[in-house]
Amino acid sequence: MKENNNRLGWLFASPYLIYSIVFFLIPLVWSFYLSITNWDLIAPDYDIVGFGNFAKALKSPGVHAAFWVTYKFMMIFVPLVVVMSLIVSILVHSLPRFKSLFLIGFFLPYLSSGVVSSLIVKGFLSYNSPINTALRKIGINIDWLGTSWSALLIVGLIMAWKFTGYYALILTSGLESIDHEVYEAAAIDGVTGRQRFWKITLPLLYPALYTTLILAFGVTFGIFTEVYQLTGGGPKFATNTWQMEIYSQAFKNLQAGYASAIALLASVATFISIFIIRKLLEKWGARNGWV
Amino acid sequence: MVGSKRSSKSKLAIRYAIAGVLLLVMVYPYLYMVLNSFADWAQVDRKLIPNSYTLKSYSWLFTGGETGITRPWLGAFLNSVIVSLLSTFLMMMFGVMVAYALSKLKWRGRDTVNNFILFHMFFPAIILLIPSFLIIQKLGWYDTYWALIIPKGVSLWAIFMYTNFFKAVPTVFIEAAKLDGATDFKILYKIMMPMSKSITSVVFLFLLMERWTELLWDMIMVRSDGMLTLNVLLSQMFGPYGTYPGPLYAGSVLLSLPIIILFIIFGKNFQKGMQVSLK
Numbered sequence: 106m107k108e109n110n111n112r113l114g115w116l117f118a119s120p121y122l123i124y125s126i127v128f129f130l131i132p133l134v135w136s137f138y139l140s141i142t143n144w145d146l147i148a149p150d151y152d153i154v155g156f157g158n159f160a161k162a163l164k165s166p167g168v169h170a171a172f173w174v175t176y177k178f179m180m181i182f183v184p185l186v187v188v189m190s191l192i193v194s195i196l197v198h199s200l201p202r203f204k205s206l207f208l209i210g211f212f213l214p215y216l217s218s219g220v221v222s223s224l225i226v227k228g229f230l231s232y233n234s235p236i237n238t239a240l241r242k243i244g245i246n247i248d249w250l251g252t253s254w255s256a257l258l259i260v261g262l263i264m265a266w267k268f269t270g271y272y273a274l275i276l277t278s279g280l281e282s283i284d285h286e287v288y289e290a291a292a293i294d295g296v297t298g299r300q301r302f303w304k305i306t307l308p309l310l311y312p313a314l315y316t317t318l319i320l321a322f323g324v325t326f327g328i329f330t331e332v333y334q335l336t337g338g339g340p341k342f343a344t345n346t347w348q349m350e351i352y353s354q355a356f357k358n359l360q361a362g363y364a365s366a367i368a369l370l371a372s373v374a375t376f377i378s379i380f381i382i383r384k385l386l387e388k389w390g391a392r393n394g395w396v
Numbered sequence: 397m398v399g400s401k402r403s404s405k406s407k408l409a410i411r412y413a414i415a416g417v418l419l420l421v422m423v424y425p426y427l428y429m430v431l432n433s434f435a436d437w438a439q440v441d442r443k444l445i446p447n448s449y450t451l452k453s454y455s456w457l458f459t460g461g462e463t464g465i466t467r468p469w470l471g472a473f474l475n476s477v478i479v480s481l482l483s484t485f486l487m488m489m490f491g492v493m494v495a496y497a498l499s500k501l502k503w504r505g506r507d508t509v510n511n512f513i514l515f516h517m518f519f520p521a522i523i524l525l526i527p528s529f530l531i532i533q534k535l536g537w538y539d540t541y542w543a544l545i546i547p548k549g550v551s552l553w554a555i556f557m558y559t560n561f562f563k564a565v566p567t568v569f570i571e572a573a574k575l576d577g578a579t580d581f582k583i584l585y586k587i588m589m590p591m592s593k594s595i596t597s598v599v600f601l602f603l604l605m606e607r608w609t610e611l612l613w614d615m616i617m618v619r620s621d622g623m624l625t626l627n628v629l630l631s632q633m634f635g636p637y638g639t640y641p642g643p644l645y646a647g648s649v650l651l652s653l654p655i656i657i658l659f660i661i662f663g664k665n666f667q668k669g670m671q672v673s674l675k
Binding site (some may be wrong): 110111112113114115116117118120121124125127129130131132133136139146181182184192193196197199201207208209210211212213214215216218220221222223224225226227228229231233234257263266269270274275278279281298313316326327329330342343347351352354355356361365367368369371374375376379395 | 416419423424425426428429493494498519523531536610641645651652655656659666671674
């Protein structure tokens, strides 16, 4: 019986095991090797250049931009999406009827392709769009995607629009797990409005909030489609994310070796950042006694 | 119950109003897309709600209009359907199989595999992009369906979701079925799968949606016009065809519609499944 299960276990797990060898372990090792070569993605021959790629990457303005854009984007996206989804979830939670109908409606933007949402936003912001025409009448004339600060802001807004409904779903199920009696007991003790939110809702919601925050921080390291469609990383690298930089170097400039080095740097930056963010979030929760 | 006070009725009305307005703001971009896909070309991107409509954008998609260049829309649509459905099917089948092994079978190596999957999950995928491209070339899969389907045939997230869910299924069911002489494959498809209906609709929808809207991978893996997926074709139209916003909106509608229809079909189960999977 036990011997049988041993074989069966490996058999059932084999699709994943084969997949992880071919599409995870081999690529992983290969990318380390590529990162020390000057391969151009096409030519059969290439030389080993040692750590030259890394030295070059550390000095490149595109890489510097990718590093900082991630955190700038984080500052826009994470607060926006978390506050929005909190508002949506608390609002919807307080509705006695049609709760799920509303939630599903808010979830709809998450289903749209980044290509589609980029297209819509580009239309919204085109020179003769109703918004820009109206703004020009009151003397405001902004080239939204051609100006550094607004381009990043726009990408942040699209992403927040997309993820709000999804995170609101997570937060709502967190709210639903809070026992109603807690509120009733607090009401007897005279806990009201704002206090109620900070002293009861937020602490009890913390597990769901933690999940939401981790997911939102995770999103910031993987932005590609919206940036590729709307700005191509510009203007002046203002929206140049890691993925955008790696894609441009590998598949546009055909510097696959160099791009592999950047991908390694990006992975290290992502790994360390997420680790620190997790630790900080856990500390924040623990210090407030929420965990 | 909520709303036992007398003033709460007007409060509730205000809440519904706010929620309604907020919802409209969130969904408006979609409406904008649909309206513009039918709008008279002089009005595309000129009005918040166009007042003159035509089907020109849709017919342009398939005929290429005055440019005479026909874009392979139907082909791309079919490619998207084939690739997304097959990938999703594989991701779910393998997800269920691996999850069953990790949650309900006792075998030497289980903990190792489990830990390895967690390690794999936390690895930034971007590092694998260039070498994966090379592997696809070496396998001779470049510019074929294989490149679009097989590497996207295993989802760590699906394995993770199913493993967590299966762990909660009482072992009694399995033991009883075993006494009746059922094989593990039978248990998997006759007991585990039906029991996980609600979570399956969540996993299915998320996987399909993600596969359907994937850009970077599909863009890199294929070259010829006949192999493009709908999302990539639309993305390409951004550039040289950017002067035809009407057809772009029509294409966007074609791209969005299937997912929204599926979402509406699975809506009820989805809500339930989300709650289960978030616990």
